[in-house]
Amino acid sequence: MKQFMHILNFEFSGYLKNKVFIGVTLVMVLVVTGVLFFPRISTLWSKEEPIPEPPSTTEPVEGERPIVFLVDETAADPQSTLTYFQSFWVHKDIRLSQLSVEELTEQVEQDSISAAIVLHTPTQYTYIVNNVGMYESPRSEISQLLLEKHRLDQMTALGISPEQVGSILYAPIDGEVIQTGKDQMDNFFYTYILIFGLYMAILLYGQLVATSVASEKSSRAMELLITSAKPANLMFGKVLGSGLAGLMQLVAILGTSFLCFNITKADWVGNPIVNSIFNMPVSILLYTILFFLLGYFIYAFLYGAVGSLASKVEDINTSVMPITFLFIAAFMIVMFSMTSGNVENPLMIVASFVPFTSPMAMFVRIAMGEPKTIEIIVSVAILLASTIGIGYISAKIYRVGVLMYGKPPKLTTLLKSLKNA
Amino acid sequence: MQLDIQQISKSFGSNLVLDKISLQAESGKAVGLLGRNGAGKTTAIRIIMGVFGPDSGQVLLDGKPINRDRITIGYLPEERGLYPKKVILEQLIYFGMLKGMKKADAKASAERWAAKMEMSDTLNRRLDTLSKGNQQKIQLVATLIANPQIIILDEPFSGLDPVNAMMLKDIVKEQIEDNKIVLFSSHQMNYIEEFCDDIAILNGGSIVLSGNIGKIKRSYDRTTILISSTQLSKIQDQIDYPSRIKDDQLWVKLNNEAEKGDLLIKLAQLQVDIDEIKVFEPSLNDIFVEYTEGRI
Numbered sequence: 001m002k003q004f005m006h007i008l009n010f011e012f013s014g015y016l017k018n019k020v021f022i023g024v025t026l027v028m029v030l031v032v033t034g035v036l037f038f039p040r041i042s043t044l045w046s047k048e049e050p051i052p053e054p055p056s057t058t059e060p061v062e063g064e065r066p067i068v069f070l071v072d073e074t075a076a077d078p079q080s081t082l083t084y085f086q087s088f089w090v091h092k093d094i095r096l097s098q099l100s101v102e103e104l105t106e107q108v109e110q111d112s113i114s115a116a117i118v119l120h121t122p123t124q125y126t127y128i129v130n131n132v133g134m135y136e137s138p139r140s141e142i143s144q145l146l147l148e149k150h151r152l153d154q155m156t157a158l159g160i161s162p163e164q165v166g167s168i169l170y171a172p173i174d175g176e177v178i179q180t181g182k183d184q185m186d187n188f189f190y191t192y193i194l195i196f197g198l199y200m201a202i203l204l205y206g207q208l209v210a211t212s213v214a215s216e217k218s219s220r221a222m223e224l225l226i227t228s229a230k231p232a233n234l235m236f237g238k239v240l241g242s243g244l245a246g247l248m249q250l251v252a253i254l255g256t257s258f259l260c261f262n263i264t265k266a267d268w269v270g271n272p273i274v275n276s277i278f279n280m281p282v283s284i285l286l287y288t289i290l291f292f293l294l295g296y297f298i299y300a301f302l303y304g305a306v307g308s309l310a311s312k313v314e315d316i317n318t319s320v321m322p323i324t325f326l327f328i329a330a331f332m333i334v335m336f337s338m339t340s341g342n343v344e345n346p347l348m349i350v351a352s353f354v355p356f357t358s359p360m361a362m363f364v365r366i367a368m369g370e371p372k373t374i375e376i377i378v379s380v381a382i383l384l385a386s387t388i389g390i391g392y393i394s395a396k397i398y399r400v401g402v403l404m405y406g407k408p409p410k411l412t413t414l415l416k417s418l419k420n421a
Numbered sequence: 422m423q424l425d426i427q428q429i430s431k432s433f434g435s436n437l438v439l440d441k442i443s444l445q446a447e448s449g450k451a452v453g454l455l456g457r458n459g460a461g462k463t464t465a466i467r468i469i470m471g472v473f474g475p476d477s478g479q480v481l482l483d484g485k486p487i488n489r490d491r492i493t494i495g496y497l498p499e500e501r502g503l504y505p506k507k508v509i510l511e512q513l514i515y516f517g518m519l520k521g522m523k524k525a526d527a528k529a530s531a532e533r534w535a536a537k538m539e540m541s542d543t544l545n546r547r548l549d550t551l552s553k554g555n556q557q558k559i560q561l562v563a564t565l566i567a568n569p570q571i572i573i574l575d576e577p578f579s580g581l582d583p584v585n586a587m588m589l590k591d592i593v594k595e596q597i598e599d600n601k602i603v604l605f606s607s608h609q610m611n612y613i614e615e616f617c618d619d620i621a622i623l624n625g626g627s628i629v630l631s632g633n634i635g636k637i638k639r640s641y642d643r644t645t646i647l648i649s650s651t652q653l654s655k656i657q658d659q660i661d662y663p664s665r666i667k668d669d670q671l672w673v674k675l676n677n678e679a680e681k682g683d684l685l686i687k688l689a690q691l692q693v694d695i696d697e698i699k700v701f702e703p704s705l706n707d708i709f710v711e712y713t714e715g716r717i
Contacts, residue, residue, distance in 0.1 A: 006518045014507075220502025224563060227470045227496045228519040403472065413434075 004233040011212075011241025025249050029256045036260035036274075039267035066114035069097035069104060073120050081119065084149055104128050117142060122150050189273045190280040191367040192338065194288050195360055197250070199331050202296050202359070205246040206303035206327075207320065209239055213307030213398070214316050222402050231399035235308075236391065239300045246296060247289070254285070287366055294380070295359025298387045299327060305394035308401030330357035334364050343369040353379050355386035422483055423447045424469075424571060424602050429478035431464055438464045440626040441478065446619075448570075451593070451603035453613040453634075456623035457713050462606050463499070465623065466573055469604070470494055493520055495569030499576045499606070501560050505549035509559055512548070513566055520567035527566060534562040538588060553580050561589065565596070572596055573604045578612055590615070610705040620705070624713045638702045644675040645701035646684060652693045659691050660684065672701070 015021045070085060072078040078096050085094050104116040108128045115129040125146060127138055155165045216222045225234055261278045268274045302323050310319045337348045343364050351361035362379045365371045426444040439461045446452040456462045468475050471489045480487045504512050510531060517527025535541045538558045543551060557580055578586050593616060597603055607613055613620060621631040648671040650656060657664050657671055664673040
């Protein structure tokens with residue numbers, strides 16, 4: 001036990017002394033801080049615009065507004081049509097014109113005006129424009145404006161007062177939803193981020209364990225380690241040490257983001273995504289840590305065992321491929337189920353009990369679906385038991401593997417030597 | 422203390438690596454473990470260290486099965502290995518602690534050994550900044566840091582310059598005088614002869630020769646006489662025994678040891694200038710080659 005603690009301590013402090021590890025953690029913490037403080041920082045830079053709003057509502061600067069020519073061929077009352085458009089398109093300099101469609105097209109092409117609207121009848125128009133931006137939809141906008149104007153005109157003609165028209169067209173509807181389950185859309189963002197985090201962390205730390213074992217082997221430090229300490233201690237110490245380092249990184253990043261969010265809460269009031277992420281239930285956070293630990297351990301043991309079979313660090317990439325594929329497959333199942341909107345599909349239910357997929361699948365079901373408590377308990381129990389089992393087998397593989405040099409052994413050779421170990 | 426390796430066999434798969442080898446070593450003595458590459462030395466060492474168990478046979482210490490939690494074994498592996506990217510003092514302390522030392526003791530011991538090997542100024546550097554010979558000295562510190570009762574040295578002299586080799590020789594001698602059990606494996610026979618009273622030659626998984634070096638040498642027949650002189654051809658012409666000149670010496674083959682006196686009388690009568698007359702003893706090298714050549 002004492003020896004195990006020394007190994008754990010050595011491995012863990014190895015991460016703390018590793019400049020790359022510290023650097024990456026700091027960068028991630030800074031990025032999270034930067035993102036969460038962004039609205040506040042950007043208001044500091046532009047004080048006259050305290051809240052940056054979409055350009056359509058900003059007060060336009062005279063002379064810089066794009067010119068739009070309006071031709072009203074219905075001839076009923078061009079001035080009222082102009083006033084109507086001006087009241088909605090404040091960011092454009094709308095002027096009445098008598099030009100024909102061809103002449104207007106020419107002007108638009110020459111950039112002397114930005115666009116032109118020609119009203120043929122109250123419900124028929126031509127819009128002439130050069131470039132349309134990605135998020136602009138002038139056609140539906142104009143159609144909507146004209147439709148409303150048409151309704152208004154028609155109703156007024158029938159003797160209904162504009163106020164009455166307003167109350168008919170824009171009667172407020174008040175509704176309430178009583179929800180007994182979860183809103184998958186609401187949970188989607190934080191689940192997505194957490195699953196991605198789990199995926200990255202498990203893959204990254206698993207690979208680190210494999211690389212670390214293989215480099216001890218290739219530098220032959222293993223010769224001394226294996227004769228100074230028990231192989232199981234070496235394996236578990238390394239896996240636990242890396243796990244602690246990972247957990248610390250996770251806590252640092254989660255902690256920083258929650259801290260920053262609490263400071264900048266007011267800036268994010270209008271942002272549903274950010275609010276959904278930070279208003280996740282505490283239980284989800286605890287499940288994140290539980291499944292990170294279990295998922296990490298089961299994969300880290302596998303990675304450690306594979307690392308012990310490689311003689312050179314360069315061999316690691318090919319050796320760990322099967323494990324990485326297994327993990328990516330689990331990730332894919334979960335991601336597809338999440339985006340399909342049904343996380344309780346049969347594949348996910350099976351996956352949430354299979355040890356290698358359950359860390360992510362069960363987590364997503366808890367976050368976005370409705371698993372029964374007993375299902376969660378069974379899934380965690382299976383995962384826990386398999387983690388211990390895999391840990392035991394991995395320690396055995398490690399014991400045999402670390403002394404094998406040369407080409408990584410075939411599976412059958414490995415099983416034979418395991419029997420002897 | 423006495424280390425007793427009894428009838429140890431070990432195979433990996435169908436490959437029999439050790440076949441009933443036995444070996445004894447006691448405190449205050451060094452045993453030379455010789456063998457060609459692949460003879461099974463490392464496997465034998467690993468079994469002694471408890472990295473894996475033997476298929477049959479046992480390792481005894483003072484007559485009882487060895488308890489590796491109670492005693493400390495220091496091992497200098499042939500394939501040198503420490504953490505190249507880590508600070509030397511840190512990893513020395515780590516290896517000391519793995520052997521059950523307290524941190525402060527491990528640090529003090531590392532510093533003491535480093536001072537002895539004139540390596541004190543390197544302790545806060547990374548291992549890979551050191552030359553190969555200096556890395557090896559650090560490796561030796563790692564071997565001796567926990568004051569082991571049993572010391573296993575596998576090719577300790579390879580890569581050391583003569584001054585460092587001398588330093589290491591003194592340290593090994595000190596450890597032997599300090600009543601440690603020393604197992605010494607090397608292909609440099611002169612070092613074996615210098616330190617070891619007993620040797621065991623391992624070949625093809627079996628011990629083909631073991632015992633006291635002096636006795637082994639004396640077991641060879643003592644009827645070949647070597648004569649050094651400036652008048653070798655004159656002597657060769659005058660004596661009646663079969664002889665040849667090799668390496669500036671006259672090799673005379675007698676029929677039996679009783680003829681030594683006759684040869685001396687003859688030489689005295691010749692009145693030639695003689696520098697040295699001695700009985701030929703095979704070197705350890707000759708013995709090693711004789712027992713391992715073509716047998717693997």
